[in-house]
Amino acid sequence: MNISLAGVRFEEVSPRRFIATVSKHELRKVVEAVVAEDSYLSNITAVDLPRDGKIVLNYVFWSIKLRAAVIVKVPVDKNDPMVPSISDIVGGAVGSEIEVYDLMGVVFQGNRELKRGFLAPEDVVARGIYPLRKDSGV
Numbered sequence: 001m002n003i004s005l006a007g008v009r010f011e012e013v014s015p016r017r018f019i020a021t022v023s024k025h026e027l028r029k030v031v032e033a034v035v036a037e038d039s040y041l042s043n044i045t046a047v048d049l050p051r052d053g054k055i056v057l058n059y060v061f062w063s064i065k066l067r068a069a070v071i072v073k074v075p076v077d078k079n080d081p082m083v084p085s086i087s088d089i090v091g092g093a094v095g096s097e098i099e100v101y102d103l104m105g106v107v108f109q110g111n112r113e114l115k116r117g118f119l120a121p122e123d124v125v126a127r128g129i130y131p132l133r134k135d136s137g138v
Helices: 027-036 093-104 122-126
Strands: 002-005 008-014 017-021 039-049 054-063 068-077 082-084 107-109
Touching: 002 017, 002 027, 027 039, 027 054, 027 068, 027 082, 039 093, 068 082, 093 107
Parallel strands: 017 068, 082 107
Antiparallel strands: 002 008, 008 017, 039 054, 054 068
16 A cells, blocks of 8 residues: 655555655655644654765654554755754654754754754764764764
């Protein structure tokens, strides 16, 4: 079974787990559609793919209606890691966006709470290192 939200096809990759990959330009529209379907944000994670020069953001939602995880994947260029914030759509996204910014260096445009040192140690922040990037040397 597959589902479609905001014109995007989500593939059921395993029981009760739907995934779609979208561009950062489609992100907000898709998140609005997912939330409108009685879903809430569980977390935002990031995966560093150095060979591809990408960081992939995983927005993990739980759909009450589907009783399933709905995951929105957004690849961003590692040299220009910027995406629009969803914190005005989903208030609970603020903390996850701060964490991903602090540890991976992804800038969530529109989130005024972004700051370094939320989780990263002070000495790492002072050296401008994002500790979860595979090429960080930490």
